[in-house]
Amino acid sequence: KIYEKITKTGKHLVSTGKEIESEYGIPIVNKRISVTPIALLGGDACKDPEDFVTLAMTLDEAAKNVGVHFIGGYSALVSKGMTKAEKNFLYSIPKALSVTDRVCSSVNLGSTKTGINMDGVRLMGDILLETAKASKEKDSIGCAKLVVFCNAPDDNPFMAGAFHGISEADQVIHVGVSGPGVVKNALEKVRGENFEILCETIKKTAFKVTRVGQLVAKEASKRLGIPFGIIDLSLAPTPAVGDSVAEILCEMGLEYAGAPGTTAALAILNDQVKKGGVMASSYVGGLSGAFIPVSEDQGMIQAVEAGALTLEKLEAMTCVCSVGLDMIAIPGDTKASTISGIIADEMAIGMVNQKTTAVRIIPVIGKGVGDKVEFGGLLGFAPIMPVNTFSCADFVNRGGRIPAPIHSFKN
Missing domain, CATH: 3.20.70.20 (Anaerobic Ribonucleotide-triphosphate Reductase Large Chain)
Incomplete structure (x- = not known):
């Protein structure tokens, strides 16, 4: 369903961008898609980190199909605490970013309203190092596609931090x-x-x-x-x-x-x-x-x-x-x-x-x-x-x- 949704919604995104670029002479350097945070989408279906990695590979395949440079939303919002599914998601990040090319990941660990989730902060130190090791043959480039936030906005179009916020319309x-x-x-x-x-x-x-x-x-x-x-x-x-x-x-x-x-x-x-x-x-x-x-x-x-x-x-x-x-x-x-x-x-x-x-x-x-x-x-x-x-x-x-x-x- 995730693959179908992305490829159906985004199938004309790149071609439309190129048309506008050509007609108006305005360079559109990157075309990107972001999805609702995967830790939320996969929370019920994914029972372990490997299940989340499968979703990451699905996102990567969909991104390549529609021709976008990056796809964001391999993300979790854990500024106050973490469910078991969200922990599994965090543990999946190193492998997910090492086996995909266009997937970008973000984790929101704090906010002005909730404070800072220090359990998440401690864990992300380990996750970052593991992500670096998982892509060490490519100068640890996996970490270039991973960002941690405080007060992450719902509508950021820039990578690696873009995700489709839960306050957004179905498509935007x-x-x-x-x-x-x-x-x-x-x-x-x-x-x-x-x-x-x-x-x-x-x-x-x-x-x-x-x-x-x-x-x-x-x-x-x-x-x-x-x-x-x-x-x-x-x-x-x-x-x-x-x-x-x-x-x-x-x-x-x-x-x-x-x-x-x-x-x-x-x-x-x-x-x-x-x-x-x-x-x-x-x-x-x-x-x-x-x-x-x-x-x-x-x-x-x-x-x-x-x-x-x-x-x-x-x-x-x-x-x-x-x-x-x-x-x-x-x-x-x-x-x-x-x-x-x-x-x-x-x-x-x-x-x-x-x-x-x-x-x-x-x-x-x-x-x-x-x-x-x-x-x-x-x-x-x-x-x-x-x-x-x-x-x-x-x-x-x-x-x-x-x-x-x-x-x-x-x-």
Whole structure:
């Protein structure tokens, strides 16, 4: 039934995208599908992790049939606790991502309303390492398709975190719009001007980019007969030259991303992108802001190699951007408890600040600090970044739940 639903609903998605791309001259780089979280769909039928792996293979087959680049929704929402089926699902992730090509997985471990599921955080440290080992022959690329969230949105079209939220209609068209290069080019024309002009330039550029996304979304909705959902205007970099968020920060006046002032510059960028986007569409959603993945951003890679950008600085930057620690390669011998500690820190930032945060880190088996890893395509390449090796095992192994913050009580 899952295969039939996906292939029937999505059979014209790719061809329609290509038609719109050709007619309007607007590049549509990726076509993607997301489904309702599989931990919910398979909860009754799947009795063990292998059953969930079978579903993952079904998703992969369906994605290849309709021709999309990725399929999201191999996901679980466990911000407060886990059922037996959801635990089985989590245990299935390493194998599921090693035997599929296009499946992306996400796990929501916390929220401002529920707190942080520390049992899930501890377990995901192990799961991430096992996922890395299961795909070690391909530089642990399985972890590039796995992200953990706090406050995961229901309508995010970006991978690896996309899933079809339970609040959504049966079918819906979401469009993710990017364009870091466009913003950088606009800022080059106002180099040295004051902050008011800087902010206005970003905002106006974001408005124009979002209007293009609105056009694509409306046209796709009409041609496919599927309701339009949201526009997600997120400056999502790619490894291509000139398509970098870090280069925008440098154009704002920084020598490298990671220099003093980086968090302030990123806060400006994120806020003005949101303001411009909101004015351009009645339905702005998803993440909408600036992404700071390391391996997918040439400027970020250069900053790491220059010693300007560290894991700790990236964590500080996540307080003001749209996501979190993203596409960061770390040594393959990093302990599971250390990974859990990194996840816990990022979940806490999201929970307390009432925002989405995420962790997509890749412990690359067999490699250490000073090495580089090549993922290829849109995933790019990355230097292995050092991790604080002091132990947090006693903290993450306490078990239970971190309570929701006091300001979560709104009733």
